[in-house]
Amino acid sequence: MDFYEFNKLAGGLLLAGVVTMFIGIFGNTLVPKQDGGHGAEPHGTEMAAAAPSAPAKPAGPEPIAAMLAEADIARGESITKKCTTCHTFADGGATKQGPNLYNIVGADIAAREGFGYSDAMAEHPGEWDYANLNAFLFKPKKFIKGTKMTFVGLKKTRDRADLIAYLRTLSASPRPLPEGGPSEPAQEGEAEPKAALPAPPAPVQAAEQAPLDALPEPEGQAWSFSLIGAAAAAEPARSLAERLAAADLKKGKKVSRKCAPCHTFDKGGKKRIGPNLWNIVGADVGAREGFKYSKGMIAFGGKWTYERLDAYLTKPRKVVKGGKMAFVGLKKPKDRADVIAFMRTMADEPLPLP
Ligand code: HEC
Ligand code: HEC
Incomplete structure (x- = not known):
């Protein structure tokens, strides 16, 4: 037994002890045992019963990576019945007790706008990659201690694999499966990662008909209409200047993780698939030394x-025609x-705000 396993076992036994004690002391007053004790069942009984026999069982969830390619997506969809009291899955679906789960595979943890997460989940770093989803859905409260998702978990490996394979399809640009290799092309250049295929262009069409007087200062270039139009249509309420003045730098840093497969932001940072972006605001377009632009x-x-x-960040390919930034864009203003x-x-002398 290694140290980690030992810790888990010790923790489990301790917990079992505490739970048993708790039930012993308060059980009679709190839990009406005679009629089945329904209310307390999910917590007390299950833990107390499971923990002592724990050493025989595997500590964590079985990995699902190898199963995803063969998973039964239709079956996965039917498993979401266990989630639909608390979650919707459609694009733009409502928030219920839990957040909407469209496009959750690969998304940042606790990043759905307008949902009040528990501190535990809000502070949990990382993304919902396949491994994290697998661990969370196996035992939510174990993966994120203090989460308010009161769901017991999916014990069967096949259930998790089918469900996660289904969740993956709920996206305009589904993430590559784990065996498919990394989501970014190894070389800068033509090969586009699946994850970055452009979304359906619907919003832009409306944008192109935006009234001209809504456009800020046209510079007489072809790009300005469709581009700025796209941004303006997506954001009718607040101007860019207002949004920038109210911007949240911590969130911005979090959003920049979407760029990190391809860009570094620090001074002297390396080029990746895209150029280093230190001091980019106000800088010349396409001028980073040693990077081969389209x-x-x-x-x-x-x-x-x-x-x-x-x-550009709304619709990279629409704004820079013939550009090679294979990034779907940030829909939210x-x-x-x-x-x-x-x-x-990320500059020695930041450009003044507009
Ligand atoms: C009893 C209600 C409930 C059920 C059932 C439930 N969830 Fe949740 N879920 C929540 C709540 C509440 C949260 C937010 C948790 C927090 O903030 O700690 C959440 C969060 C999540 C998250 C993280 C979302 C994010 O934005 O980071 C995922 C993924 C998730 N649930 C998946 C599922 C799946 C899949 C199922 C079904 C197998 C399921 N949940 C069943 C209530 C539920
Ligand atoms: C899949 C890889 C990829 C992702 C993800 C990506 N970019 Fe890029 N980016 C590129 C490439 C490649 C270029 C060069 C484009 C060209 O030459 O047409 C580029 C160019 C840029 C430029 C212009 C740089 C210059 O020197 O003129 C900016 C600004 C930029 N990206 C910002 C971002 C931001 C911000 C994000 C995240 C929200 C992001 N990118 C996400 C690959 C990516």
Whole structure:
């Protein structure tokens, strides 16, 4: 037994002891045992019963990576019946007791806007990658101690694999399966990662008909209409300047994790699939030394003003025609403002806010 296992076992026994004690002391007053003790069942009984026999059982969930490719997606969908009292799964679905779960595979943990997470979940770092989902859905309260998701977990490995394979399909650009290798191409260049395929272009069409007077200061270039239009249509309520003034730098840093497979942000950072982005706000477009830009980016030219960054990050490929940033874009105006505000701080002399 290694140290880790020992700790778990010791923890389990201790917990069992405490629970048993608790039940011993308070059980009679709190739990009406005569009629089945329904109310207390999920917690007290299960733990007290499970813990003493724990040494025989495997400590964690069985991995699912190898099963995902063969998983039964239709069966996975039917397993969501266990979740639908608390979760919706459709794009734009409502918040219930738990947050909407569209596009959850690969998403940041606790990042759905407008949902009040427990501190435990809100403070948990990382993404819902396959391994994290597997561990969480096996035993939610064990993976995130203090989570308010009161769901006992899915003990059967096959159930988790089928369900997670189904969750993966709920996305405009499903994440690659684990065996499919990393989600980014090894080389900068043409191969587009699946995760970054552009989403259906619906919102932009509406944007192109946006009234011209809603556009900030056209610079007489072809890009300005469709681009800034796209940003304006997605964000009718608050101007970019207002969003930047109210931006949340910590959130912005979090959003920048979406860029991290391809970009570094620190001074002197390496190029990855994309160029280093230190001091990019206000900088010349396509001018990082040693990075090979697309022709589209070179033709785009000029400087990275706040407006242009906002438009580019809304729909990279729409704004820089022939560009090679294979990133789907940030739909939420607040996400864009937060990440731009974060990038602004990654400079010796940040550009003044607009
Ligand atoms: C009794 C209600 C309930 C049930 C049933 C339930 N959940 Fe949850 N779920 C929640 C709550 C509440 C949260 C937020 C937890 C927190 O903030 O600690 C949550 C959070 C989550 C998250 C994290 C979301 C995020 O934004 O990071 C995932 C993933 C999740 N649930 C998946 C599932 C799946 C899959 C099922 C069914 C197998 C399920 N849940 C069943 C209530 C529930
Ligand atoms: C899948 C990889 C990938 C992701 C993810 C990605 N980028 Fe890029 N990015 C690139 C590539 C490649 C280029 C060069 C584009 C070209 O030459 O057309 C680029 C270029 C840029 C530029 C222009 C740099 C310059 O020197 O002019 C900015 C700004 C930028 N990205 C910001 C972001 C931000 C912010 C995010 C995250 C919200 C992001 N990118 C996500 C690959 C990516």
